[in-house]
Structure formats: C-alpha cells, structure tokens
Amino acid sequence: MTLSRGWALFLFGVGVWTWVIWPRFGLAIWQDPRSWSTGEVSQGDPTSFLWVHALLIGVSLAIGTTVGLLGVRAWWAARKTTRNS
Numbered sequence: 001m002t003l004s005r006g007w008a009l010f011l012f013g014v015g016v017w018t019w020v021i022w023p024r025f026g027l028a029i030w031q032d033p034r035s036w037s038t039g040e041v042s043q044g045d046p047t048s049f050l051w052v053h054a055l056l057i058g059v060s061l062a063i064g065t066t067v068g069l070l071g072v073r074a075w076w077a078a079r080k081t082t083r084n085s
Helices: 005-030 048-084
Strands: none
Touching: 005 048
16 A cells, blocks of 8 residues: 555654654653652652653654654655656
C-alpha cells in the first residue's frame, strides 16, 4: 500500500507537531508544584503526578516519532511510484 503524498505530508506534520507541543508541556509539568513532594519546583521527591505525566509524554513522543517516520517513508515511496509511472 502506498499513501498519497498529501497523506505522507500530513503524517510527517503530525510527528513534527508532537515534538513541538509535548516537550513544552513536559516543562510545564516539571515546573508545577504538584510534581514535587515539598510543593517547590525540583525540591523533594517526584510525585505520581509527575510520573504519570512523564509516562504520557514519553509515549506520545514515541508515537509521534513513529508517525513522522512513517510519513517520511510514505513520501519516499510515493515519490518512487511517481517516477516509475
């Protein structure tokens, strides 16, 4: 199955969007007082609030990377199909 170049570009865009949004969200979670047992940023032990969000961010970045790479592969596959036609 070969995706169109438009869909390939969309998948790549989703991957880029993921890497633009999630690291910023991770920084906001890190700076949230609820992330630390003392209520002060980077002081005390990390709370479950931080761990759960870190897991969500990590999984989202992994999925975004995979989708972005699939978009790149689809773009190259569509390009080869266009050249051979």
